[in-house]
């Protein structure tokens with residue numbers, strides 16, 4: 001198959017900004033979590049054939065690309081972010097041939113395909129890690145990871161005080177072949193996800209090959225998992241967590257295992273690989289870092305083209321959004337990058353649930369008993385927030401199910417939960433499973449067309465989702481699905497205008513124009529707002545009557 005998207009019928013650029021602007025600068029990308037999208041073979045787990053069978057839903061939205069969460073062979077200790085073979089497909093999802101068909105079918109429909117690259121760590125089942133465990137301390141096999149002797153008289157203490165992003169020590173002690181306790185190894189995430197040492201030439205060369213493997217198969221881009229974790233301060237000094245017993249990765253600069261400046265050299269190398277290919281292959285970073293300035297370092301012209309904007313995702317629903325937007329645009333402009341807006345993913349509380357809480361900034365997954373959510377309020381705000389996101393200059397990511405307004409499922413029985421965040425916190429944190437419940441397609445009871453009738457999906461779907469299926473919302477033009485489709489159609493006009501200009505407004509109203517003819521007004525206040533008469537409403541997240549925009553609503557205006 002061809003690796004050239006233009007040969008596959010894709011325009012080389014969207015033509016929406018200028019005729020030469022790369023496609024990713026203003027693309028809308030739809031995240032697919034393959035386990036939970038569509039199951040074709042009745043095993044209760046989504047697969048690539050299921051996804052291929054549902055591509056029409058994706059094209060019906062009007063998005064430009066898919067980002068597919070990890071699809072590689074994996075023991076699934078962390079939902080596939082523990083990869084045991086980077087050059088194949090998980091047997092539950094299909095085979096390499098299915099990936100080829102998927103890429104071709106997506107391209108045929110004008111959709112680009114971004115896959116996930118998990119390079120901070122492998123699975124503990126990866127042949128490299130198994131070989132490292134079998135080899136002696138100091139061996140070449142161990143230098144691909146971080147193996148260290150423990151502290152204390154008998155090496156019984158971890159080599160340093162680093163904390164895992166999933167809680168507890170970031171080190172696990174190994175057992176030597178003779179049964180004695182051995183060295184320790186580092187894992188920024190779960191113990192089943194040992195960190196690779198990116199100062200190793202073997203590691204660098206191996207990933208150059210993995211990148212080429214997927215670019216050769218025609219993928220249009222890579223989403224780089226846990227990008228800021230990929231370099232560590234040499235010598236692995238203790239971190240000063242300021243008394244916190246948790247990771248708090250993004251909150252400070254100077255963490256010896258997060259956002260260390262050494263990461264940038266890795267991404268310059270990856271960009272050089274991407275440049276070997278035509279068709280504007282894009283690299284998008286998952287980089288939760290302390291400030292927009294730190295983020296912009298990833299976006300220098302010889303590094304990654306785009307990076308998710310977590311500041312926007314984490315911001316409270318309120319006037320503070322304006323500062324986040326301004327800081328993002330200003331910091332990205334310093335390096336000539338376009339912004340990448342995102343409101344949800346397989347890692348975050350569903351938007352509808354978050355925005356229905358008192359503390360709307362609390363994206364950290366919290367106990368639902370402590371943070372009850374009002375679904376009607378959450379849905380109203382999620383509609384408004386989605387229109388805001390889609391009106392901003394840059395690209396935007398939509399997580400599967402957010403186009404339906406799915407809520408976070410809070411009552412999954414403990415024994416069915418799979419997320420290591422839940423298990424490692426001994427149930428104190430609900431984990432992310434609630435955002436990963438399989439898609440409801442049609443029908444009035446589970447499995448809602450996700451899998452064969454009578455089969456139980458890998459996570460249970462709430463019966464109440466009967467009103468939130470694709471089929472149900474398809475029949476209702478006022479649904480979230482209808483809103484998203486209409487907005488994506490209209491967005492093409494907004495996106496043609498590169499700049500954003502704020503209009504005078506109260507602090508609790510966001511009011512900006514895109515060029516002469518397009519305007520977006522977001523009412524974050526508790527009272528209605530009157531819209532200027534010469535402008536007409538192109539689309540609104542809630543009914544606008546007599547020119548009045550209700551609270552928690554967004555309108556796009558044109559003239």
Ligand code: GLC
Nearest residue numbers: 078081118189225226286347
């Ligand atoms: C990223 C992924 C998340 C995963 C983690 C470790 O944050 O999005 O799902 O648990 O990296 O790979």
